[in-house]
Amino acid sequence: MTPRVPTRAQRAVFLDRDGTLTQPRHYPSHPDELILQPNIGAPLRALQKEGFALIVITNQSGLARGMFDTTALYAMHNRLRALLGSQGVRLDAIYACPHHPEGSVPRYRFVCRCRKPAPGMLLQAARDLTLDLSRSWMVGDAPCDIEAGNRAGTRTARVGTELDGHPSPDVTGATTSEVLRRIGRETTSDHER
Ligand SMILES: [Mg+2]
Ligand SMILES: [Zn+2]
Numbered sequence: 001m002t003p004r005v006p007t008r009a010q011r012a013v014f015l016d017r018d019g020t021l022t023q024p025r026h027y028p029s030h031p032d033e034l035i036l037q038p039n040i041g042a043p044l045r046a047l048q049k050e051g052f053a054l055i056v057i058t059n060q061s062g063l064a065r066g067m068f069d070t071t072a073l074y075a076m077h078n079r080l081r082a083l084l085g086s087q088g089v090r091l092d093a094i095y096a097c098p099h100h101p102e103g104s105v106p107r108y109r110f111v112c113r114c115r116k117p118a119p120g121m122l123l124q125a126a127r128d129l130t131l132d133l134s135r136s137w138m139v140g141d142a143p144c145d146i147e148a149g150n151r152a153g154t155r156t157a158r159v160g161t162e163l164d165g166h167p168s169p170d171v172t173g174a175t176t177s178e179v180l181r182r183i184g185r186e187t188t189s190d191h192e193r
Pocket of ligand 2: 113
């Protein structure tokens with residue numbers, strides 16, 4: 001009998017943008033305002049090599065608030081891809097929620113299913129890219145990131161050490177670099193499962 005390799009949905013690491021991949025900043029609206037967190041290239045490359053899709057999941061209510069437009073958003077996305085690309089990291093996708101119920105731009109002003117803590121962007125990515133959410137991770141610096149991961153059924157990792165009474169993530173660390181390295185250690189044995 002010919003051995004068959006079963007096709008299996010891919011694992012993903014979902015990454016918040018502001019404060020996780022990039023340094024915290026109040027509503028960045030220009031590519032030059034995005035600065036990568038230190039020492040994230042190597043752990044992201046390691047996760048990529050392990051077979052994880054790397055997917056950005058970001059709330060960008062600045063669009064609903066009229067602080068910048070989609071042209072500026074795409075310029076920021078291109079900048080983020082270039083910054084990571086220069087370190088050998090390739091993003092598989094970027095999902096951004098432009099909505100906010102109290103925004104000033106009518107077409108973005110509603111309660112959507114994608115703004116974190118809602119899990120909509122993760123669920124959409126899982127459909128688009130055939131991902132196994134239960135073997136994936138959501139990484140972020142805010143409680144809404146952890147809640148979105150929980151609601152989508154991923155494992156969760158929180159950057160930062162403040163205890164704020166929100167649901168506990170599976171992994172924590174003081175920096176994004178540290179958190180990504182811990183995820184790598186937690187999952188290197190996944191091949192044998
Ligand atoms: Mg954040
Ligand atoms: Zn949305």
